[in-house]
Amino acid sequence: MNRLILLIVFLGFHHALYSQTNYYGDPASAGDAADRADYLPNTVIVKFKESSATVTKTRALRPQPTLKVARVQSLVSKFPQAALRSGISRPANTSKIGLDRIYELKYTGPADIGSVLRELRSMKDVEYAEPAYIHHTRLIPNDPYYTPRQSYLTQVGAPRAWDLIRNASGVLIGIVDSGSDLDHEDLMGNIIPRGKDLIGASAGNITEDDDPNVKSAANDHGVHVSGLASALTGNGKGISSIAGSAPLLIVKVAADDSPEDIYNGYEGIRYAVDQGAKIINCSWGTSARSLFGEDVINYAISKDCLVIAAAGNQGNDVPDYPAGYKGVLAVANILDNDTRAGTSNFGGYVSISAPGSSIFSTTYNSSYGVKSGTSMAAPIVSSAAALLKSYYPDLSMAQVGELLRVTADNIDNLNPSYAGKLGKGRLNIFRALTQTAPALRTTAIRFDDPGSGTFRAGAEIEMHIDIRNYLMPADGIEVTLRTENPYIQIKADRHQAGDIGTMEDQTGIGAFKFTVAAGAPDNMPVEFIVGFRANNGQYQDYEAFTLMVARDYLNIITDDLQTTVTSVGKIGYASKGQNNGLGFSYKGKQMLYESSLMIGYSARLVSNNARSTAGDADAHFIKRTSIAGTSQEDQIVAEARFDDSAQPEGALVDVKHTVTASKDPGKDNYIIAEYEVINRSTQNIAGTYIGMFTDWDIDGGSSNYTAYDGAGKLAYVSSNTTDAPFAGVKLLSSSAQQQYYPLSLTSGILADDNFTTAEKFQTLSSGVQSPGIGSPGSGYDVSFVSGYGPYTIPSNGSVKVAFAYIGAGSLEELRRSSLNVQSDYNIINDDKETTETLSTYPNPITSRNNSNMAVVVNLPDDVYISLSLFNMMGQKVESLLQNQAYFKGSHTLYFNVASLNAGMYVLQLTFNGKSYTHKISVVK
Secondary structure, three states, rough: OOHHHHHHHHHHHHHHHHHOOOOOOOOOHHHOOHHHHHHHEEEEEEEEEEOOOOOOOHHHHHHOOOOOEEEEEEEEEEOHHHHHOOOOOOOOHHHHHOOOOOEEEEEEOOOOOOHHHHHHHOOOOOEEEEEEEOOOOOOOOOOOOOOHHHHHHHHHHHHHHHOOOOOOOOOOOOEOOOOOOOOOOOOOOOOOOOEEEEOOOOHHHHOOOOOEEEOHHHHHHHHHHHHHHHOOOOOOOOOOOOOOOOOEEEEEOOOOOEEEEEOOOOHHHHHHHHHHOOEEOOOOOOOOOOHHHHHHHHHHHHHOOOEEEHHHOOOOOOOOOOOOOOEEEEEEOOOOOOOOOOOOOOOOOOOEEEOOOOOEEEHHHHHHEEEHHEEEEEEHHHHHHHHHHHOOOOOOOOHHHHHHHHOOEOOHHHHHHHHOEOEEEEEOHHHHHHHOOEEEEEEEEEEEEOOOOOOOOOOEEEEEEEEEOOOOOOOEEEEEEEEOOOOOEEEOEEEEEEEEOEEEEEEEEEEEEEOOOOOOOOOOEEEEEEEEEHHHHHHEEEEEEEEEEEOOOEEEEEEOOEEEEEEOOOOOOOOOOEEEOOOEEEOOOEEEEEEEEEEEEEEEEEEEEEEOOOOEEEEOOOOEEEEEEEEEOOOEEEEEEEOOOOOOOOOEEOOOOEEEEOOOOOOEEEEEEEEEEOOOOOOOOEEEEEEEEEEOOOHHHHEEEEEEOOOOEEEEEEEEEOOOOOEEEEEEOOOOOEEEEEEOOOOOOHHHOOOHHHHHHHOOOOEOOEEEOOOOOOEOOOOEEEEEEEEEEEOOEEEEEEEEEEEEOOOOHHHHHHHHHHHHHHHHHHHHOOOOOOOEEEEOOOOOHHOOEEEEEEEEHHHHEEEEEEEOOOOOOEEEEEEEEEEEEEEEEEEEEEOOOEEEEEEEEEOOEEEEEEEEEEEO
């Protein structure tokens, strides 16, 4: 009896030693009833039996279980033998405990965790299987406003996340905004001293200093944003933030007297990047896309920074910028029930959603208050990004952004009218800390367009896509293309892309094919959706991009240069506000804001499409034929025709616009823009000036200077910033007096932000008005007009002028290039002069050509010419010109021959006692 008692005691002691549990139910069901908040999703702990033939101390022969209800993603030993041996001592009987037989198994698939556990427990080699429990500390921050006023933190999973990590003390967040309250009781402990004020008290007198402190409650937008990004958590004061103790860099980019206007936002981003910020919050934006802004965003991304921006509060799907730039995490605003806030923007450019309505946070003078908008949603995501980066320090910031995005909770079912337009879903920081998925994004989209990038109606366009996977491996990838636009027909809409590992790329996926239907409006933006499917459908994602089709502009791209020419004479952009075009970019440096043709006849009559009053522009030029280009082996040539029929004073001229760009190294940094201005009227047009208005913005544009080199006929501009490039407009023609008129926004003609007709004529007709504005030591926001005149354009005759637009790394290089381009243009003209003395186009003439005949004459001197039309019997049918004076050179004359019967005719040109003939055919 005593032995039996001793045996029972011993066995009880043995059980206590190795089990240490007070659970006496069925071990097979342990964990089945646990709440989902108590364990990691898609993760189980499995212990294999010691007797299992599949269990071995050799890594290569570790257990290899397969599941029917799910797919095994990974199986990792919790306590490898090396780790066990590294302890100070190990009792001899630890092998009986079997820590080396415990594994963490991750799986994918729709099966619930109970099904996975039951299947594992049914395997003969498995000792037990249970969830990977989360052991809660049940943290409730002691900040007094946390419980009553900050339910949005629970909405995004912050309390559960704090059980894993409580703060992000090592991740610097840049708050580029209206400033902050540096002495706020709930912020001062997190604000670092390297802040900057890039504006000062007034935007009218920008004065930078090191004090980004707000001066009144009217400026506390940035204070509210700061608290959401990183108010001190657990300090017994005010509110809590997700990041808790992430340091804040305050960059003030709004003036004290205009707190709602962000003036130097992109300069503020650059400053934050250079000061070491890993996350940059931008709770501001505009619908105007800026290539300068995009350059700054790309700079931030290249420095491993994550830019998080408000999607906008206009309640529409028009992208706000910087949120709309690729690589920016754009944040929409949702209510506390996960439905879209009525003021929030939406659309394919949105990355993620977060609470942003009636959000309680810090305000001016150590107070607290409520604000609403995507401005509030963005810093909540920024705070989550900081916590995630602190938890996974080895992730790049691009990966942090993607992990936040792909682990967001899908809310499309709650927002059926906005499905796919609120990003991947509502932020869930706990899921971001505990789950992962592939994250496929496009890195490049290339088009093969027979219209040289104009995407004309009827043409079949091919598209290839490059993609990158930022997170977990993706198997069996399928990429699709779709659009809801009725003018687009997609013919090849899906392609397989194989498998892509973490941070690996796949290039050249395609070709996808589509056509643009007839009748598509000019410059129509089309949103395409690139869809991704992988891992047997467990991962599904999408990315939107917008393509302008039926373009009346053409992009020209060489190794050193990117620019755009339009169907109405503009260079750089087809639309105001730097829209629909590439500007003028030299070696990746964007330099141009606007460039427009102006033809002046008097102080009350100037045909042009340049800016006029603030926010508006004249639009006198009307397209006759859309810009079309050909890309040859050594050059690109584009041509368009337009007239000034929208001129209120009546149509005066037609214009033939030809642009040539060389592909040869050393010559691929300039374009030649030639304008042939044709007088359609019955009277000569005297006193005509032809020039280009160009507004340059190099390195932001605020510290530029311009000057004129009369000997080289070269107007140029650069910036006071370090290593700034140069841009120049070279006058290539020599048929009239040179014109150059420098302009500045701070004084003179443009100081009132108006550019009147009289002022435009003044800039066209004042000769070389001054040597320039500013200097390498003193910069302004400058522009200039350069051109030619006065001309007399004969009836049915023309005048031809040419400009070279040049980009260079230095003034010496710019001048050298101006000599090269002059030589090139002279060769082009010489080639033209060796052509026939008399020719026509089109030939034959049909009704499809509106019965207009263009007659090209090449004259060796200034002469008087006559032009007559004869039938094949030698009878004169019509006298087209009689003893009219023309200058030396090439002229194109236009005549309507609608009254002619079908048949063959002979055109005769007479000057200096000589006659030249040319046959034409008229088809009815």
